[in-house]
Amino acid sequence: MISIPAIKPNRPIGVFDSGIGGLTVLKELVELLPGEEMIYLGDTARVPYGVRSPETIVRYSEENVLFLMNFGVKLIVVACNTSSAIALPKLQKKFSFPILGVVEAGARAAVETSRSGRIGVLGTEATVRSGAYSKYILSLNPRARVTSVPCPLFVPLAEEGWVGDKVARLTAEHYLRDLKARTPDTVLLGCTHYPLLKGVIQEVMGKKTRLIDSAVETAQEVKELLDRTGLAREKDSGRLRFYVTDNPEKFRRVGQRFFQRDIPKVSKVSLR
Amino acid sequence: MISIPAIKPNRPIGVFDSGIGGLTVLKELVELLPGEEMIYLGDTARVPYGVRSPETIVRYSEENVLFLMNFGVKLIVVACNTSSAIALPKLQKKFSFPILGVVEAGARAAVETSRSGRIGVLGTEATVRSGAYSKYILSLNPRARVTSVPCPLFVPLAEEGWVGDKVARLTAEHYLRDLKARTPDTVLLGCTHYPLLKGVIQEVMGKKTRLIDSAVETAQEVKELLDRTGLAREKDSGRLRFYVTDNPEKFRRVGQRFFQRDIPKVSKVSLR
Numbered sequence: 001m002i003s004i005p006a007i008k009p010n011r012p013i014g015v016f017d018s019g020i021g022g023l024t025v026l027k028e029l030v031e032l033l034p035g036e037e038m039i040y041l042g043d044t045a046r047v048p049y050g051v052r053s054p055e056t057i058v059r060y061s062e063e064n065v066l067f068l069m070n071f072g073v074k075l076i077v078v079a080c081n082t083s084s085a086i087a088l089p090k091l092q093k094k095f096s097f098p099i100l101g102v103v104e105a106g107a108r109a110a111v112e113t114s115r116s117g118r119i120g121v122l123g124t125e126a127t128v129r130s131g132a133y134s135k136y137i138l139s140l141n142p143r144a145r146v147t148s149v150p151c152p153l154f155v156p157l158a159e160e161g162w163v164g165d166k167v168a169r170l171t172a173e174h175y176l177r178d179l180k181a182r183t184p185d186t187v188l189l190g191c192t193h194y195p196l197l198k199g200v201i202q203e204v205m206g207k208k209t210r211l212i213d214s215a216v217e218t219a220q221e222v223k224e225l226l227d228r229t230g231l232a233r234e235k236d237s238g239r240l241r242f243y244v245t246d247n248p249e250k251f252r253r254v255g256q257r258f259f260q261r262d263i264p265k266v267s268k269v270s271l272r
Numbered sequence: 273m274i275s276i277p278a279i280k281p282n283r284p285i286g287v288f289d290s291g292i293g294g295l296t297v298l299k300e301l302v303e304l305l306p307g308e309e310m311i312y313l314g315d316t317a318r319v320p321y322g323v324r325s326p327e328t329i330v331r332y333s334e335e336n337v338l339f340l341m342n343f344g345v346k347l348i349v350v351a352c353n354t355s356s357a358i359a360l361p362k363l364q365k366k367f368s369f370p371i372l373g374v375v376e377a378g379a380r381a382a383v384e385t386s387r388s389g390r391i392g393v394l395g396t397e398a399t400v401r402s403g404a405y406s407k408y409i410l411s412l413n414p415r416a417r418v419t420s421v422p423c424p425l426f427v428p429l430a431e432e433g434w435v436g437d438k439v440a441r442l443t444a445e446h447y448l449r450d451l452k453a454r455t456p457d458t459v460l461l462g463c464t465h466y467p468l469l470k471g472v473i474q475e476v477m478g479k480k481t482r483l484i485d486s487a488v489e490t491a492q493e494v495k496e497l498l499d500r501t502g503l504a505r506e507k508d509s510g511r512l513r514f515y516v517t518d519n520p521e522k523f524r525r526v527g528q529r530f531f532q533r534d535i536p537k538v539s540k541v542s543l544r
Contacts, residue, residue, distance in 0.1 A: 044323070045318075045324065046317075046318065047323070051519060051522065052317065053518050056317060056519075152428050153425070153428050153432060153434075153439075156424050156425050156428050160424060165446075167425075167439060167442045167446060171439050174434075174437075174439060246323075246324050247323060247325050
């Protein structure tokens with residue numbers, strides 16, 4: 001186990017994702033915890049994680065954690081569904097400071113929200129294949145019936161900004177047809193890109209379906225953990241720093257849509 | 273310059289791509305040159321190249337060449353548009369055996385085909401931004417008018433196998449609207465995934481537009497080069513070997529659609 005000397009309240013929060021998607025999580029974190037200092041790492045040289053093998057996803061995730069540890073972070077948020085689904089238990093075993101993922105937070109909220117126990121999970125191929133959401137949901141409610149649907153086209157649709165047009169609508173109809181027939185009352189957006197398509201997913205699923213945004217739930221869990229452990233910042237900072245492993249220009253350009261605020265400076269780093 | 277001892281006819285041909293797309297090129301090579309032995313490398317651990325920076329694309333491409341050199345290849349085909357567009361001149365300078373790319377072959381065929389000189393080029397963001405196709409087309413016909421269109425959604429559509437449905441149709445209409453208004457008589461498929469969408473692209477552009485498939489043109493160029501240099505195989509082999517840097521299972525599964533024949537065995541390798 002790799003431990004750090006001491007965890008102090010005025011240290012930054014580290015957030016990593018395979019690319020820009022995690023900015024939807026950072027956005028919620030900044031909204032809920034505006035005084036915290038945060039370091040965001042987007043592993044854009046190796047994006048997307050969703051198509052990689054489990055061993056590779058674990059290795060990349062560990063390298064991301066090691067990078068963020070250079071900043072003396074007090075807490076790390078794995079703002080990547082694939083990495084949370086596949087690598088989080090290994091990360092938590094290996095490192096001795098709190099590491100939170102989007103999967104637990106999302107799964108918990110879905111279980112709390114659903115009355116019928118029929119829950120839909122939308123995610124990348126790797127996230128769905130890992131079964132992580134199902135497992136976690138079933139551990140909280142063994143009688144839940146989970147239907148998971150991989151929706152690979154949602155990622156490029158979100159990145160292109162085609163979130164309200166006919167292509168998005170037809171794609172959502174295609175992916176959600178079978179799920180809808182099972183009448184879930186709760187659908188979990190199990191990929192950080194999907195909140196951008198909330199509108200069209202809600203439209204296709206119908207008004208009665210509750211959508212769970214893991215980003216919102218994760219931010220809430222981080223706040224609770226900081227309050228509970230006395231690790232909430234004492235002196236407001238609000239400083240944000242952005243690092244990527246490739247193509248900072250594209251990150252800034254496309255990232256604004258995900259972060260919904262300005263991204264001033266992005267530095268390129270090498271993880272090895 | 274890195275040179276190899278001697279280039280002999282009975283050595284294999286090396287083919288690399290960032291992932292599975294290059295299998296459309298391999299398919300044409302195998303059809304035209306069934307007796308040749310070929311080694312295919314898909315750098316699936318680092319796919320897609322289209323979103324990476326030029327330095328990174330050059331570095332990855334060099335590593336791919338070095339891997340293929342282990343097999344004593346007589347010739348390398350860069351079956352990746354992004355890599356051909358950005359790294360090929362550097363590769364050709366660095367290595368002393370023939371390296372062919374899909375860009376030159378495609379551009380040459382487009383110029384030979386077009387009567388009006390109005391040529392459309394469809395490709396990934398990186399390929400379009402590199403301007404490589406435009407530059408090459410203009411060097412062959414300075415009066416050509418080239419319109420390049422990045423079509424990022426075509427890649428996941430091809431991988432999902434959604435090549436004939438409404439989503440593909442609407443996406444093609446969206447991307448090709450402005451290009452169509454410029455009435456090109458020739459449109460180059462500047463990404464190895466796009467041949468799978470030939471049908472819908474042809475439909476949207478209209479019957480009069482000639483589509484150029486770089487894969488077909490590249491295979492033709494390889495054959496001419498082998499014949500011209502006396503490097504064509506003397507003893508038929510037809511042996512094919514497949515290597516990937518991650519996720520061999522997915523490569524086999526999705527790859528069949530691109531290769532249009534069986535992929536028996538795929539080995540995972542590390543390039544570093």
